[in-house]
Amino acid sequence: MKSHAKVVVIGGGVVGCSVLFHLARHGWTDVVLLERDELTSGSTWHAAGGMHTINGDPNVAKLQKYTINLYKEIEELSGQATGVHLTGGVLLAATEARLDWLRGVVAKGRYLGIELEEISPKEAAELMPLLDPKQFVGAVRNKEDGHLDPSGVTHAYAKAARKLGAEVERFTKVEDIVRRPDGLWRVITNKGEVVADHVVNAGGLWAREVGRMVGLELPVLAMEHMYLITEDMPEVAAWNQKTGTEIIHAVDFDGELYLRQERGGMLMGTYEKANKPWSEYQTPWNFGHELLAPDIDRIAPSLEVGFRHFPAFQNTGIKQIINGPFTFAPDGNPLVGPVRGLPGFWVACGVMAGFSQGGGVGLALSNWMIEGDPGADIWAMDVARYGDWAGMAYTNAKVRENYSRRFSIRFPNEELPAGRPLKTTPVYDLLSAKGAQWGVAYGLEVPLWYAPEGVKDEFSWRRSSDFSHVAAEVATVRAGVGLSEISSFAKYKVTGEGAAAWLDRMLACKLPKPGRMTLAPMLKEDGRLIGDFTLANLSPQDREEGGWFLAGSGIAEQYHMRWFEQHAPYDGSVHIEALGQKLTGLSIAGPKARDVLAKATRSGTSNEAFPFMAVGKMDVGMAPCLVGRVSYTGDLGYEIWVAPEYQRAAYQALMAAGVEFGIGLFGSRALNALRLEKNYGSWGREYRPIYGPLEAGLDRFVAYGKDADFIGKAAALAERKQGGKLRLRAFIVDADDADVIGDEPIWFGGAVRGWVTSGGYAHHSKKSVAVGYVPKEIADESDGFEIELLGKRHAARMQAAPLFDANFERMRG
Ligand SMILES: Cc1cc2nc3c(=O)[nH]c(=O)nc-3n(C[C@H](O)[C@H](O)[C@H](O)COP(=O)(O)OP(=O)(O)OC[C@H]3O[C@@H](n4cnc5c(N)ncnc54)[C@H](O)[C@@H]3O)c2cc1C
Numbered sequence: 001m002k003s004h005a006k007v008v009v010i011g012g013g014v015v016g017c018s019v020l021f022h023l024a025r026h027g028w029t030d031v032v033l034l035e036r037d038e039l040t041s042g043s044t045w046h047a048a049g050g051m052h053t054i055n056g057d058p059n060v061a062k063l064q065k066y067t068i069n070l071y072k073e074i075e076e077l078s079g080q081a082t083g084v085h086l087t088g089g090v091l092l093a094a095t096e097a098r099l100d101w102l103r104g105v106v107a108k109g110r111y112l113g114i115e116l117e118e119i120s121p122k123e124a125a126e127l128m129p130l131l132d133p134k135q136f137v138g139a140v141r142n143k144e145d146g147h148l149d150p151s152g153v154t155h156a157y158a159k160a161a162r163k164l165g166a167e168v169e170r171f172t173k174v175e176d177i178v179r180r181p182d183g184l185w186r187v188i189t190n191k192g193e194v195v196a197d198h199v200v201n202a203g204g205l206w207a208r209e210v211g212r213m214v215g216l217e218l219p220v221l222a223m224e225h226m227y228l229i230t231e232d233m234p235e236v237a238a239w240n241q242k243t244g245t246e247i248i249h250a251v252d253f254d255g256e257l258y259l260r261q262e263r264g265g266m267l268m269g270t271y272e273k274a275n276k277p278w279s280e281y282q283t284p285w286n287f288g289h290e291l292l293a294p295d296i297d298r299i300a301p302s303l304e305v306g307f308r309h310f311p312a313f314q315n316t317g318i319k320q321i322i323n324g325p326f327t328f329a330p331d332g333n334p335l336v337g338p339v340r341g342l343p344g345f346w347v348a349c350g351v352m353a354g355f356s357q358g359g360g361v362g363l364a365l366s367n368w369m370i371e372g373d374p375g376a377d378i379w380a381m382d383v384a385r386y387g388d389w390a391g392m393a394y395t396n397a398k399v400r401e402n403y404s405r406r407f408s409i410r411f412p413n414e415e416l417p418a419g420r421p422l423k424t425t426p427v428y429d430l431l432s433a434k435g436a437q438w439g440v441a442y443g444l445e446v447p448l449w450y451a452p453e454g455v456k457d458e459f460s461w462r463r464s465s466d467f468s469h470v471a472a473e474v475a476t477v478r479a480g481v482g483l484s485e486i487s488s489f490a491k492y493k494v495t496g497e498g499a500a501a502w503l504d505r506m507l508a509c510k511l512p513k514p515g516r517m518t519l520a521p522m523l524k525e526d527g528r529l530i531g532d533f534t535l536a537n538l539s540p541q542d543r544e545e546g547g548w549f550l551a552g553s554g555i556a557e558q559y560h561m562r563w564f565e566q567h568a569p570y571d572g573s574v575h576i577e578a579l580g581q582k583l584t585g586l587s588i589a590g591p592k593a594r595d596v597l598a599k600a601t602r603s604g605t606s607n608e609a610f611p612f613m614a615v616g617k618m619d620v621g622m623a624p625c626l627v628g629r630v631s632y633t634g635d636l637g638y639e640i641w642v643a644p645e646y647q648r649a650a651y652q653a654l655m656a657a658g659v660e661f662g663i664g665l666f667g668s669r670a671l672n673a674l675r676l677e678k679n680y681g682s683w684g685r686e687y688r689p690i691y692g693p694l695e696a697g698l699d700r701f702v703a704y705g706k707d708a709d710f711i712g713k714a715a716a717l718a719e720r721k722q723g724g725k726l727r728l729r730a731f732i733v734d735a736d737d738a739d740v741i742g743d744e745p746i747w748f749g750g751a752v753r754g755w756v757t758s759g760g761y762a763h764h765s766k767k768s769v770a771v772g773y774v775p776k777e778i779a780d781e782s783d784g785f786e787i788e789l790l791g792k793r794h795a796a797r798m799q800a801a802p803l804f805d806a807n808f809e810r811m812r813g
Contacts (some may be wrong), residue, residue: 001167001191004218006030007369008187008196010174010210012039014047014150014354016202017157018362020166023072026366029165033158034189036173040154042204043326044354048227048269050249050258051355052089052142053114054105056410057380058743058755060333063360068144070359071153078159082148087260088247090124091140092131094309098253099138100461101409103791106140110745110752110788117141118791128250129239129267130259130310145249147260148355157362169610173285177213177345185344198369202344205327206283207335207349214342218335218383218743219390220350221399222278222325223294226299229262236264255305256407265319268310270302271406278325280396294321330390330398330419331405334492335383336361337368340562347383373524377690384559389443393716394419411459412741413466421445424643425487425584426647434665436464441488442555444580444581449473451666456568459504461790462738466669473670473762477633478804481590481658482666483651486639490557491579494548498573503548503709506567507535508693508716509701515539517613517628519701520550521693522563527715529687529696531560534639536628537614549615549626551639553683567711584647588654589637589674591810592661597627597638599657612812621653622646632671634678634802635810669760676769677762677803679730685742686728686771692719695773727779728757728771731796732803733787735761735768740789744770747786747793748778756787765803770796783804 006028009016012035020033025724028591035041037306051068055061071084071618093099102118103144109116119141121133158168169191176188177199195380201218203210211218222292239247247261259268279290296303307313329350334357339345348365351357360376367375379385390398401418410416421428423444434439436447437457449466450473451457458465476482494503504511509520514537522531533552552560557578588596598605603618610616615628623646631637642650655663679697681687693699693716703710704717733740739761746754754774762769770787786793805811 001172001194002032002167003192003194005032005194005196007198007200008185008194009031009033009200010187011035011042011202011204012154012158012168012170012204013042013044014154014157014346014358015204015351015361016200017154017161018358019200019202019348019365020168021081021157022162022362022366023369023605024161024164024166026370028366028370032167032169032194034172034174034187035168035170035196037402038170039158039168039286040151042206044150044154044204045289046291046322046324047326047355048267049147049150049355050260051146051148052249053144053356054091054142057333058108058376060357060360060380061114062109063364063376063378064113064356065114065144067356068146068360071148073757074156074160075446076612077163078156080156080159081149081152081794082156082334083152084146085148085246086144086146087246087248088141088143089145089251090119090128091142092124092136092250092252093138094136094252096137097409097461100790102140104744107745107788108743111755115143125672128248130235130247130312131250132311135309147249150355153355174210175215177210179342182503183343195694198344198346200365200384201430202348204349205287205325207327207347208284209283211347212543212662214345216339216342217391218244218347218349219330219395220327220335221280221388221395222283222327223399223403224276224278224323224325225269226294226321226323227267228318229267229320229322230265230313231319232264233266233316235312235643236266238263247731252306252309255309255794256302257306259310265316266313268303268306268313270299271304271403272299273404274298275400275403275471277396277400281438292323292325292596294323296321296678318321326352327404328399329488330386330395330402332402333476334361334381335527336378336381337363337374337383338562339383340558340565343566373526374576377688379684379688385555386560387442389423394422400495411461413457413464414459415439419707423581425485425581426644427485427651430648430651431485431665431789436667439668441626442557444488444554446488447485447665447667449669450665467761470669470673471763473664473666475664476664477590477670477674478589478764481588481592481596482664482670483654483658484587484666484668484671486585486587487581488554489551489585490551490554490560491583491641492552493577493579494550494574496572496574499547502569502574503535504706505710506564507533508703508705508710508712509535510703511535512537515614515616517615517630518544518801523693523710523712523716524689525712525715527692527712528689529691529693529698530563530689532683532687532698534628534630541617556683581643581644584644586629586640586642586647586651586654587637588640589631589633589635590659591636593635593637595661596654596658596663600653607813620650623650623653631811633674634680634682634805635674636813672760673763676730676771677765677767678759678805679771679802681728681771682758691726691728691773692716692724694719695728697728719781723776725776726773727776728773729779731770731772731785731787732799733768733770733789734795735789738789739768740770740787745788746772746774746796747788748781748784749775753778767803769799769803
């Protein structure tokens, strides 16, 4: 075994081998994979080997498509058969709600280049002869489904990597990992030590244990999973003989089942409701090629449905039941990327669909390690989407929920209950008493809307029980004044003698003067967005709060801290702190917001004393607060930042001051309706690391001419010159009873040309709004667009100027 390597990959399952292959293919050949046993000694060997392109996140779906297309290449490169059978498949709906969901999947497929086609149950039965069409209301055909040989694929990756110069050391168990003072990693094994620049944790079933070696508690948990294999079935033989083809894959969502042919019989697997975690605290090191004891009672309810939906199963015997463990992250997507605070330590774990996702994970990670960027939008897989709050108990609750809901519909207005409430702010009970309906962001409870007694969300693809109540919240803001909780924003304090110079390099905006704020896009080297913030330069008298204050997307706190720390100087001249819930927030907005604030504070609130984009300390009631005159509602408004011990006092002072002005509460759904009519985008939707500031309409906040050589400047200037490829645009949709939720295709001239990033109903303007990207060539057309919603194309008109306060009079007045 070599004593030094550029990269040590820990784990020889399908994921580790894919990472190794991609690193080598990308030119890093001084790489070694360490496997404690034979390759495939974790989850990989007993997988059912199914592969498919469908994923709830379009960017993950793209990487799944990449993975499936890769098998031919690694087979040719390695000379190792992968056993790929691209049979195609059918996705089955037994209810109308499921069919609506499937139509959304078909629509998404249109701009992802995934060929999906809605078919009738009868047509589905013609493709998959074992199903009873009477049990279904519709189906979708997917030509890119199939199955493969898990061991063959893993060995093909490893052999191809070896051919490119990578090394594989089997029977080499990593026992400890130690970071040296010079930043290199000592990887200590039962056969000696390898010193490496980078370490990749692809430990699969043991990823948690490998993480613990460096003090990391990764949010992964293994679950038991069962599938059965039948005896040979005459129906299968007859079909094979008649058509000369295999029986295609089927996913029966309502039965929570997946099926495919296995030799002369069938394989049927299920994600049962009565699921069971495996090795909740510690994965035994002596586990390897064992299977777990099958428990047919646990999967009996699903099998019962399966036997009804696929009657031929009633006449056959079960040859074998496989029960094996594999790992999940709380939301079921992989955990990939560099780990904050551990430079050179990377993860590629929690991959629950290794044969659909392993290639994409390897590609993204190798790009990231070698180029400094994953090369694709992989937020849905980024390990930084979780923070310390995703501990072991939370992960356990969430993984179990996710497993049991693997094939369940999640409606756009459906909030999932497991692992909640976890983080709450001091006003939680006060808002609950007013009917707050809670959602969650980065582990924190956030008020979505306020329901009268006895009313709650009815889950639906269409406008639902909250519609009129959210409309009333919007009206409260636009006609008078509303108060909302905004603690879910990420808040950062940046101090130190080097803070200004550092911010000038990190952020693309011009730095504001003391007592002022500005919108601050943050770019990567390639000129694409990696963040958007409100940056405040605090006046000298307010400096105890920290010299600079940043507010940004709450879900991206860990993501942004990782980026900040990767780019912070080593000399201690800059200190960046994520304030988390050490600072909570309230916001008031609407034409009467200034009257309310004036009544609650002794500080000056006139437009002269405290103009738009001013920031400063003031007491609200008796609570010391940091107040900024800005509002995401696009109205006159204030963001009020307050230490948690004062949040109730500030809240009560504002509510009391607001009585005479008719103050009311509003939640994040009303806020969405308000920001849509101002064409304001949001991080994670409109602003993502695949768009440039010109494309995203943020270039007016980019100080191209400032002296500081900010990150991404050259690339952003080049984009400005060339004009970029896309444009973010708002559309008014001729909708009926449903509004866009995001990821719908935008049609123009009879073809899909763009995609929706977000939208909803703008209650004040009484318009259904969709926001999304289209190619710049058609970005100035006003008509001729259509947006596909629940399988139907609706006419859409481009809305260039904001529907509300296009001249910014309300906001600035
Ligand atoms: C019953 C069942 C059916 C499944 N069906 C499918 C399916 O149809 N399609 C699909 O895509 N996925 C399926 N899966 C999931 C699939 O198996 C996993 O997604 C995949 O195997 C994960 O691969 P991995 O490389 O991340 O982890 P693993 O396969 O667990 O590999 C991790 C490797 O790391 C090694 N290792 C760990 N720690 C160390 C250490 N300290 N030192 C050295 N080596 C170490 C282990 O020995 C192991 O070989 C199924 C899983 C099960 C259990």
